[in-house]
Structure formats: structure tokens, C-alpha cells
Amino acid sequence: MTAYEELQEHIAEYNDLLNVLNTLKWDMRTQMPHGGSVTRGNQLATVNKLAKAKFVSDTTERLLDAAETEVVNEDPDSYVARAVQQTREYYDIQKRIPAELIGRIAALAPESETVWAEAKDNDDFESFKPYLQQMLDLNIELAEAVGYEEHPFDALVFEYEPSMTASKLKVLFGDLRAGLIPLLEKIVENDEPLPQNLWEQEYDIEVQKQLCAEMASMIGYDFSRGRLDIAPHPFEISFTRNDVRITTRYNTTYLPMALFGTLHEVGHALYEQNISPELTRTALTTDFLGQYAVGGTSYGAHEFSSRMWENQIGRSREFWQLHFARVQELFPEQLKDADPELFYRSVNRVKPSLIRVEADEVTYNLHIMLRTEIEMGLLDGSTKVDELPEIWNSTMQEYLGVTPPNNSKGCLQDVHWSGGGFGSFPGYTIGNIMSAQVLSAARANIDDLDGKLAGGDYQTLLDWLTENIYQHGRAYNVNELLQRISGEDLRAQPLLSYLEEKYTDLYNL
Numbered sequence: 001m002t003a004y005e006e007l008q009e010h011i012a013e014y015n016d017l018l019n020v021l022n023t024l025k026w027d028m029r030t031q032m033p034h035g036g037s038v039t040r041g042n043q044l045a046t047v048n049k050l051a052k053a054k055f056v057s058d059t060t061e062r063l064l065d066a067a068e069t070e071v072v073n074e075d076p077d078s079y080v081a082r083a084v085q086q087t088r089e090y091y092d093i094q095k096r097i098p099a100e101l102i103g104r105i106a107a108l109a110p111e112s113e114t115v116w117a118e119a120k121d122n123d124d125f126e127s128f129k130p131y132l133q134q135m136l137d138l139n140i141e142l143a144e145a146v147g148y149e150e151h152p153f154d155a156l157v158f159e160y161e162p163s164m165t166a167s168k169l170k171v172l173f174g175d176l177r178a179g180l181i182p183l184l185e186k187i188v189e190n191d192e193p194l195p196q197n198l199w200e201q202e203y204d205i206e207v208q209k210q211l212c213a214e215m216a217s218m219i220g221y222d223f224s225r226g227r228l229d230i231a232p233h234p235f236e237i238s239f240t241r242n243d244v245r246i247t248t249r250y251n252t253t254y255l256p257m258a259l260f261g262t263l264h265e266v267g268h269a270l271y272e273q274n275i276s277p278e279l280t281r282t283a284l285t286t287d288f289l290g291q292y293a294v295g296g297t298s299y300g301a302h303e304f305s306s307r308m309w310e311n312q313i314g315r316s317r318e319f320w321q322l323h324f325a326r327v328q329e330l331f332p333e334q335l336k337d338a339d340p341e342l343f344y345r346s347v348n349r350v351k352p353s354l355i356r357v358e359a360d361e362v363t364y365n366l367h368i369m370l371r372t373e374i375e376m377g378l379l380d381g382s383t384k385v386d387e388l389p390e391i392w393n394s395t396m397q398e399y400l401g402v403t404p405p406n407n408s409k410g411c412l413q414d415v416h417w418s419g420g421g422f423g424s425f426p427g428y429t430i431g432n433i434m435s436a437q438v439l440s441a442a443r444a445n446i447d448d449l450d451g452k453l454a455g456g457d458y459q460t461l462l463d464w465l466t467e468n469i470y471q472h473g474r475a476y477n478v479n480e481l482l483q484r485i486s487g488e489d490l491r492a493q494p495l496l497s498y499l500e501e502k503y504t505d506l507y508n509l
Contacts, residue, residue: 003066004080010054010063011087012281017051019239026237026245028110030229037114045107052099055091055288064088082475083283090288097145105138109419116418117232125389125407132417133385136378139422143379152379156423159289160299161430163477166376169426172492173369176429179496183503184362187350190507198346201334203255211330212248212262215323219309219458221246221266222273233415234261234357236268236306238294240280244272255331256347257358263314267306270462271296274470284473295473299424301481303431304438305465311361311432312439312498313461318454320344348506352400354409361432362499366399368429371414375422434478436495438469441486 001009021044028040054060067084074081112131119128143152151166158164213228231247238244246265251257275295279285285295296302313319317340324340335343350360356367374391377383383391392411397403404410416424442464443449452460468485479489503509 003063003070004084007060007063007067007084007087008282010059011083011283011286014051014054015281015286017047017054018286021047021051022237022239028113029231029233029235030247034114037110041107041110044110045103048106049099049103052094052097052102056094056099060087060091064091077476079279079282079284079475086288086474087283093146094288096147097142101138101141101145105135105142105420108134108138112418112420113415116412116415120408120412123406123408123412125412128412128418129385132388135417135420136385136422139420140379151376153376153423156379157426158423159287160424160427161478162298163479164300164426164430169372172433172490173365173372173429175492176365176433176496177369179492179500180362180365183496183500184350184352184366186509187362187503187507188352190509191350194342194345194349196337196342198335198338198343199254199256202252203331203334205250205252205258207330208250208255208258211327212258214326215259215314216246216262216266218323218456219263219266219270219313220462221269225273226269228262234265236265236272238269238272240285241273241275241277241295242280244269254358260310260314260347261357264306264310267309268296268302270309270465271302271305271470274462274466275473276471279473279475282473284475286474297472297474297477297481298430299427300430300434301469301478303427304434305431305470307428307431308435308439312435313453313458315344315348315361316453317341317344318450320347322454322456345506348502350503350507352402354396354402354404355413357413362503363400365429365432368425370395370399371425375425379422430478430490433490433492433495434482436498437482437486437488437490438465440494441482445485 024040024044024047028036032040064084064087068088071080071084076082076085108131112128112135115131116128119125139156140152143155146155146158148155153166157166157169209228213223216228217223225242226244226246229245229247230249232249234246234248236244236246246262246269248258248261248265272295275285279295287294294302296305320343321340324335324338324343327343328335328338338346348360350362352363353359356364356371359367370392374383374388374395377391378385378388388411389407393403396410416422442461446452446460446464449461469481472481476484482488482490
């Protein structure tokens with residue numbers, strides 16, 4: 001056995017431990033009774049410690065030293081070279097993070113998430129506040145352990161988007177804001193009520209489940225290697241490419257919640273299910289810092305896939321010209337007076353709103369900017385936990401012109417902070433930006449792609465994405481992937497152009 005093969009076998013066992021963690025987390029969020037949160041936290045802490053101990057061991061260093069010598073002449077872009085390089089980079093970082101700190105975060109997360117869910121239901125920020133403070137303090141410790149040059153946010157965002165920093169995000173957000181605000185203002189000025197509100201009736205949840213499963217299969221989700229469940233906050237989680245699970249949530253009077261939540265999570269799942277089999281249980285399907293056995297190169301890259309399938313495909317006029325008849329067949333009474341164009345306009349309404357996961361394409365990124373800026377303030381101490389509701393509400397009013405009536409629809413709406421996900425929010429906007437660039441490149445490389453999509457051929461696009469992005473797992477970062485398919489780095493203009501064109505047409509601007 002070569003030194004590289006020995007290292008890969010060692011990392012495969014580490015990957016297995018991360019998949020055990022994923023299994024415990026999936027169960028916690030979909031099946032576990034509330035009473036199990038404290039003991040589940042202990043279980044997660046134990047497995048986390050075992051995983052970290054294995055990765056930062058002397059064995060890893062010895063195998064890394066030998067593998068680095070062995071692969072020194074490999075193509076630096078090869079999977080072998082990238083696997084060794086990434087293992088070394090994350091090994092050095094993990095060595096700086098105390099195992100007991102990871103254990104404390106893992107132990108707190110299930111209880112914190114449970115308290116958050118109850119606080120959200122009861123509009124009770126005070127009950128969640130001490131847990132948020134504890135999780136914030138632990139993440140500040142984590143940032144100090146990882147290390148940073150300019151801002152503690154930089155250390156935490158590295159876990160989710162290694163090429164991003166607070167200063168880079170401010171530039172990117174500035175470019176986006178300069179295009180989004182004028183577009184939003186024009187839309188609001190030209191907004192007129194639709195002839196019918198499709199969401200004033202009840203949509204049976206069992207029939208919604210059938211529709212969501214059909215749509216998931218139609219665009220390529222393989223149910224023989226996956227399943228669709230219910231969770232308070234939709235998510236995708238994988239246990240290698242052969243077991244990739246998604247969740248959504250249902251509302252009896254708002255069909256788009258489950259429908260587009262499913263399409264979004266399917267987008268994540270398509271990334272995981274189409275990673276090259278040779279990368280299974282390797283460094284290139286292991287999130288060494290995030291403690292997840294996931295294959296996407298970053299959260300932003302993962303989010304490009306979900307946002308593209310949800311929005312640019314799933315909210316397109318062509319999609320509903322083709323598929324509205326099936327939705328109408330399933331809900332004949334609710335949609336008897338509707339047509340494809342009304343449905344298309346109904347699922348693309350732009351309205352400054354309170355809830356991020358229900359936000360339209362134009363306003364969505366403003367929600368992300370708000371959260372990211374608040375995170376930066378919490379981490380550097382310029383914002384206090386006590387001030388969170390007030391700052392949240394005032395920034396919502398400034399950016400979107402709306403003020404939450406309560407904290408459940410304000411600062412308590414997202415699960416991320418309760419589980420310690422500081423630094424994760426920018427991935428959503430990076431994904432939106434990347435989705436426009438990727439689909440533009442696909443159009444340039446696939447003959448009559450729009451015609452194929454209009455006819456219901458999603459496999460051609462899926463094959464192209466697999467060949468150019470999905471199959472590579474974590475081998476190449478966002479800019480490397482974009483350079484490979486389009487010759488350009490991440491930039492805001494393609495997304496702004498897409499939004500301008502789509503919504504100019506929709507609102508006759």
C-alpha cells in the first residue's frame with residue numbers, strides 16, 4: 001500500500017465518524033423527541049471528540065508527511081494532489097482548535113436548537129438569549145483559535161467559504177446593493193395586484209407531498225439514494241453520495257413554501273448524488289472544519305446548485321408553461337380559474353417581506369446582508385446580544401421598508417445561530433451570484449439549452465453540471481470552477497443582469 005493510500009484509508013475512517021454525526025443530526029432534526037436534546041448533545045460531543053482526536057493525531061501527521069513526499073511530482077490540479085494539500089491545510093488549522101472547545105459547541109447545539117424552536121414558536125427572545133450568548137462566546141473562542149488578520153468573522157467564514165473575508169464581502173455586497181435597491185424601488189412603484197390570489201385557499205398537505213416528490217424526481221433526484229422528510233427548517237444532509245436526504249415544510253395555504261423548499265433542497269442533493277464515486281470517503285468529500293462529510297467545495301458552491309434549480313429553473317415561465325397542468329390536476333378546485341401565466345407571476349411576486357426563506361429573488365440578498373452585518377457586529381463586540389431585536393428591526397426597515405411585528409418573524413426566524421453557524425449566511429448570496437454565472441456558461445456550451453429545458457429535458461443540464469462541477473467534490477474552489485467554465489471569477493453583474501431582464505418583463509418596467 002502506498003503512503004497516499006494509507007492516508008486515504010485513515011481519512012476514510014474519519015469520514016465515517018463524520019457520517020455518524022450526520023446521522024445523529026438528521027435524526028435530531030426530523031425524528032427525535034424534545035426530551036432527547038441534552039443526551040443527544042452529549043452523544044454528539046463524544047463522537048466529535050473521537051473524530052477530532054483521530055484527525056489531529058500523530059498518525060495523521062506521519063501519514064501526511066509520507067504522502068506529501070510521495071505525490072510531490074503529481075499534477076497540482078489532480079485529485080491526489082488536491083486531497084493531500086487540503087488535508088494538510090485543515091490539519092494545521094484543526095491542530096490549533098482545542099478538542100474540548102469543539103465538544104462544548106457540539107454539546108450545546110442540540111439544547112440550543114431545541115430552545116430556539118420553542119422560543120420561535122412562543123415569540124420568546126428572552127428564553128433563547130442566554131443560549132445565543134453562550135454560542136456566540138464559543139464562536140469567538142473558535143475564531144481566536146483558528147486565527148485571523150483583520151476580523152474574527154474571517155476565521156469563521158473560512159469554514160463555509162474559504163476564499164471569502166469580511167472586507168471582500170463588503171465590496172461584493174456593495175456592488176449588489178447598488179443594483180438591487182434601484183430595481184426594487186422601480187418594482188414597488190409599478191406593482192399592481194394580480195387578478196387572483198392563489199394562496200387564499202387550502203392545499204391538502206398529503207397532495208402537496210405527492211407533488212413535491214414528483215417534482216424532485218423529475219429534475220433528477222434519485223429516491224433510491226435519498227428520501228424526503230419534514231423539518232421545521234428545510235435542509236439537505238448526506239451520508240456519502242449513496243444516501244442523500246432532504247426535508248421541506250408545509251403550509252396549507254401557501255403552496256410555494258413546500259414546493260420551492262423541495263426544489264431548493266433537491267438542488268443541494270443533486271450536487272451530492274453526482275459526486276464522482278471515486279471520491280467517496282476521501283478528503284475531497286470531507287468538510288474538515290465543519291464536521292460534516294459533505295462533498296460540495298463550499299457552502300456558496302452548494303447554494304449555487306440549490307438556488308439555480310429553485311429559481312432560475314423552477315421559477316421560470318417555461319417551467320410553469322410545461323408543468324402547471326399537473327399542479328392544476330392535483331389541485332383542481334384551488335386552481336380552476338388560474339392559468340400558467342398567473343401561476344408564474346404568483347410565484348415570482350416581489351414584495352419586501354419579513355421572512356428570508358420566503359423572500360423573492362430581488363429582496364433575498366438584502367436579508368443575507370442584514371444577517372451578515374449583524375454577525376460581524378456580534379463577533380467584534382460592536383453589537384450586543386441584548387440589542388439584537390432592535391438592530392434587526394431597524395435594519396429591516398432601512399433595507400426592506402418593513403418592520404417585524406414580533407421576534408418570531410424577526411431575529412428568531414433562522415436556526416443557524418442556535419447551532420453555531422456563524423459565518424454561514426454569505427454562502428446564500430455567493431450561491432445566488434454563482435448560479436447566474438454557471439447557467440450563463442451552460443447556455444454558452446450546450447446547444448439550445450433553453451429549448452431543452454422548455455421541453456422538460458433536465459438531464460442534459462444535469463449531465464453538464466456533473467461533468468464540470470458536481471463530480472469534482474471539494475477539489476476546486478468557487479473561482480477555480482468559474483474560471484474553468486467561463487474564464488471569470490465570482491462577480492455580481494451576471495446576477496444583476498438576470499434579475500433586471502426577468503423583472504423588467506414581469507413588471508413592465
